[in-house]
Amino acid sequence: MAKKSSVNKSQAIRDALRDHPDKSPKEIADMLAAEGMKINAQYVSTIKSNAKIKSNRTVLRRKPTSSGASGGSAMDAALAFIRASGGISQAQQTLQTLQEIAAAAN
Secondary structure (H helix, E strand, O other), rough: OOOOOOOOOHHHHHHHHHHOOOOOHHHHHHHHHHHHOOHHHHHHHHHHHHHHHHOOOOOOOOOOOOOOEEEEEEEEEEHHHHHHOOHHHHHHHHHHHHHHHHHHHH
């Protein structure tokens, strides 16, 4: 059975890319080959592009919802109404006015 290498080639490439961001994949492969690793420029390029993809990936998270199916949105709307009215007493006055208008319209 072949002896397993104690050096992780991918990590060595990532470290070399971090230390020498201006070097090309060919130059990185040559540097690591001088250290005794059998790595070609295409493999360095693959590791480099995968690192870019992982760094640009965004994680989508859902907003927590309230226990009721539509209760959260109604509560949010009520709070927004109170804030827009300038306080709870002004919101109550606005609702009273709306009730009077509705009663007069019927």
